[in-house]
Amino acid sequence: xxxxxxxxxxxxxxxxxxxxxxxxxxxxxxxxxxxxxxxxxxxxxxxxxxxxxxxxxxxxxxxxxxxxxxxxxxxxxxxxxxxxxxxxxxxxxxxxxxxxxxxxxxxxxxxxxxxxxxxxxxxxxxxxxxxxxxxxxxxxxxxxxxxxxxxxxxxxxxxxxxxxxxxxxxxxxxxxxxxxxxxxxxxxxxxxxxxxxxxxxxxxxxxxxxxxxxxxxxxxxxxxxxxxxxxxxxxxxxxxxxxxxxxxxxxxxxxxxxxxxxxxxxxxxxxxxxxxxxxxxxxxxxxxxxxxxxxxxxxxxxxxxxxxxxxxxxxxxxxxxxxxxxxxxxxxxxxxxxxxxxxxxxxxxxxxxxxxxxxxxxxxxxxxxxxxxxxxxxxxxxxxxxxxxxxxxxxxxxxxxxxxxxxxxxxxxxxxxxxxxxxxxxxxxxxxxxxxxxxxxxxxxxxxxxxxxxxxxxxxxxxxxxxxxx
Numbered sequence: 001x002x003x004x005x006x007x008x009x010x011x012x013x014x015x016x017x018x019x020x021x022x023x024x025x026x027x028x029x030x031x032x033x034x035x036x037x038x039x040x041x042x043x044x045x046x047x048x049x050x051x052x053x054x055x056x057x058x059x060x061x062x063x064x065x066x067x068x069x070x071x072x073x074x075x076x077x078x079x080x081x082x083x084x085x086x087x088x089x090x091x092x093x094x095x096x097x098x099x100x101x102x103x104x105x106x107x108x109x110x111x112x113x114x115x116x117x118x119x120x121x122x123x124x125x126x127x128x129x130x131x132x133x134x135x136x137x138x139x140x141x142x143x144x145x146x147x148x149x150x151x152x153x154x155x156x157x158x159x160x161x162x163x164x165x166x167x168x169x170x171x172x173x174x175x176x177x178x179x180x181x182x183x184x185x186x187x188x189x190x191x192x193x194x195x196x197x198x199x200x201x202x203x204x205x206x207x208x209x210x211x212x213x214x215x216x217x218x219x220x221x222x223x224x225x226x227x228x229x230x231x232x233x234x235x236x237x238x239x240x241x242x243x244x245x246x247x248x249x250x251x252x253x254x255x256x257x258x259x260x261x262x263x264x265x266x267x268x269x270x271x272x273x274x275x276x277x278x279x280x281x282x283x284x285x286x287x288x289x290x291x292x293x294x295x296x297x298x299x300x301x302x303x304x305x306x307x308x309x310x311x312x313x314x315x316x317x318x319x320x321x322x323x324x325x326x327x328x329x330x331x332x333x334x335x336x337x338x339x340x341x342x343x344x345x346x347x348x349x350x351x352x353x354x355x356x357x358x359x360x361x362x363x364x365x366x367x368x369x370x371x372x373x374x375x376x377x378x379x380x381x382x383x384x385x386x387x388x389x390x391x392x393x394x395x396x397x398x399x400x401x402x403x404x405x406x407x408x409x410x411x412x413x414x415x416x417x418x419x420x421x422x423x424x425x426x427x428x429x430x431x432x433x434x435x436x437x438x439x440x441x442x443x444x445x446x447x448x449x450x451x452x453x454x455x456x457x458x459x460x461x462x463x464x465x466x467x468x469x470x
Contacts, residue, residue, distance in 0.1 A: 012096070012112040012395075013037030013203040014190070016079040016171045017211075018178045018227045020198035024073035026211045027080040031061045033210040034203055036255060037112075038082035041095035045108035046075035047175050052106040056081075056095045076198075077178060079171045081110040084397065094136045097171075107145070107153070107174045111138040112203055113167035113188045114395040116459065121163065141170065153177060154226050158237040161224070165457060167246070167394035169219070171201060177228040184238040185456050186221030187246050187394050187447055189260045192232075199227050204258040218261055244447035244456035248396065250435050251385045252293045252356045261445075263436060266296045271434040272384040272426060273300025273354060280424045282380050285349040288312030290356075290367065291339070297384035298354035307352065310345045312371065339367065347375030354382050358414070359398060361405035365418040372419070381420040386428045386451040387411070393459065398450065428452055 013034030017023045027044050042064050043056025055073060057064035061082065081096035097110040115121070118137035121144070126132070130143045144160035145153070157172060157179055167187035172179040180201050182190050193200040193213035200213040208215050219225065222238035246253075249260055256266035273296065287309045289298025302309035316338055351371055358364050364381065371379050387406035392398050401407045405414060415423035426434075428451055437445035449455045 012083040014110045016201040018077045018199045023078040027078040030207045031080045033207040038084045042082045044080040045097045046073045047077040048075035110171040112169040116166035180225040182219045184222040185244040190219040192216045206255045206258040247446045269296030270300035273297035274304040275430040275434040276426045277301045277304035284352045286310040287352045289354045291315035294356045312345045341374035343374040350378040351376045368419045378421040380422045383425045390453040
């Protein structure tokens with residue numbers, strides 16, 4: 001579903017390139033390919049081997065960078081970042097990468113995820129004299145690195161990373177090196193590619209396709225990679241435990257042309273739709289999906305049932321990111337501007353509307369209403385994931401259970417609230433089976449916490465009032 005309508009946002013995407021003469025241009029296109037992961041801010045920091053400098057701002061990548069700015073960012077290495085802001089988390093100072101200058105050198109940080117012990121670490125650091133310039137949990141790592149001794153950057157990072165809890169994919173760049181780190185559970189996606197002799201790092205493999213890089217491998221949980229003129233060196237900074245990649249990456253966040261752990265996102269979503277079709281028994285005339293992330297699941301559902309797939313909802317791709325909303329009626333009109341039913345497809349028909357999830361329920365209700373106003377005889381809502389009943393503390397902006405409508409209503413009550421003729425969710429077991437992760441030691445390899453309440457890490461007091469994610 002449209003993230004700007006529904007309010008379910010993944011926090012960021014990271015991209016890096018080391019050792020390429022056109023690093024700034026490659027990073028620009030890499031960030032554009034990851035724009036779906038963050039639309040509120042973007043930035044790039046470059047290294048020419050001697051100095052770090054960057055450019056960042058609030059808005060889309062194309063709004064922040066033009067050809068002159070990109071050409072002016074000289075150097076052979078770069079890291080970039082796109083982000084969503086959260087409550088209280090806006091502002092230029094929180095846009096990444098964060099860049100720090102010291103007498104002994106400089107480094108820049110870009111982060112995807114959320115540190116669940118950030119508040120307690122920040123309090124300890126402030127008591128020791130640290131002064132924070134942002135409200136972002138990313139800055140905590142910078143202070144930990146500076147306080148981790150006088151060894152190499154790699155050794156200081158290992159010490160600092162050992163203090164962190166939660167989900168994180170970090171890119172850290174100095175004048176002559178790039179460091180890549182993934183949390184011990186591997187909750188956020190992160191991959192390594194090659195472009196000629198240069199190395200490329202990205203949150204999603206779709207970025208490799210855009211810049212012409214070849215996928216090499218995924219970064220492993222608890223792995224710290226150092227890239228410099230000697231090539232790529234890898235070591236474990238932590239023991240990998242119960243690998244738990246975020247299930248919502250497969251259900252919603254990632255682009256369909258990306259692969260995560262050798263599983264194609266479009267194919268996984270089709271299997272989710274097919275599994276959903278096995279679990280329900282609804283008579284209908286057409287199947288439609290809510291653009292864009294639910295289309296693949298809707299196609300799978302249609303293939304499994306034999307009910308024809310039709311484009312019953314159209315996304316207006318030319319509506320801007322923001323819309324002036326001085327009244328409730330105009331807010332509702334904003335939804336209609338971004339998503340419209342196709343009357344010729346749904347009029348007089350029993351419609352199965354496949355969506356990936358329901359968070360707050362308001363947009364689902366509006367879409368059901370729009371379909372019925374367009375003449376749909378029945379609207380059956382089928383969700384290709386289980387009910388989201390539990391908050392996420394690992395980098396998705398649903399950190400409060402009161403925001404989650406499924407946590408407070410039964411499925412039948414929720415069906416009545418959104419005005420659907422029926423409402424069906426995919427089971428947790430069906431979700432795991434459809435995505436198809438290899439089972440290891442009885443673990444499914446996915447984080448299902450927002451569905452089941454079984455969190456892959458200890459939950460700290462910080463998570464009751466988490467500071468800005470990313």
